[in-house]
Amino acid sequence: MIRMVLKSILLLAATAIIVCFAVVAWMKFSPRRVPPGQPPLATIGAGSVPAFKDAFNAAEGQVRILAMLSPT
């Protein structure tokens, strides 16, 4: 009886771990799609700040809006 309970707990724990890994993997690696008409999501790194500023400056003559947001 105890063995069966232990086995069930282990099975449950293993399933929970697998599900957690699957969710994290899905969150990390699932494709990101932006709405139609927008350029693809760009990732910013330490070296791409100048490109970000260039994009800002490329729209000189237009009103520009910058928003900083968190995904969750």
Added chain:
Amino acid sequence: MRGASALDRLLAEFPEAHLQVQVVWEPVLKSDIAAPLSGVLASLKDRRVVQYWDPGRVISADLVRCVNETPARYGFEEALPPGFVAWDVVAVFPKSVRWERDLPVPLQYDGPVVNAVDVTRKAIAEALVGDRQPEGSR
């Protein structure tokens, strides 16, 4: 998410305006373990929006550097505290400014975004009409 939706609704109030909107998503909360999912990105539907994922928060760091070098220029009385992250904030810039080394002074900035809709709307409307320069920008 609420901030993004609020910003999208605000942009929809200016359908014909020549606006460029850069939205930077960055990890701030413990749950921000990856780039925003498609469902989150979809909260900003406006075609004038360009969305970025900034895992290292380098844009925030650059903004904080600018403010801390000359706080008064950006309307701060003192430098921001160490580790400060610029997030849940929206800024409006006039038509003629350029972003060289330092961030140009915005016409308006405020946050949280969801609470900044009214002042942002006013700033966009003013910026579209003329090219009013913010104080301290010259």
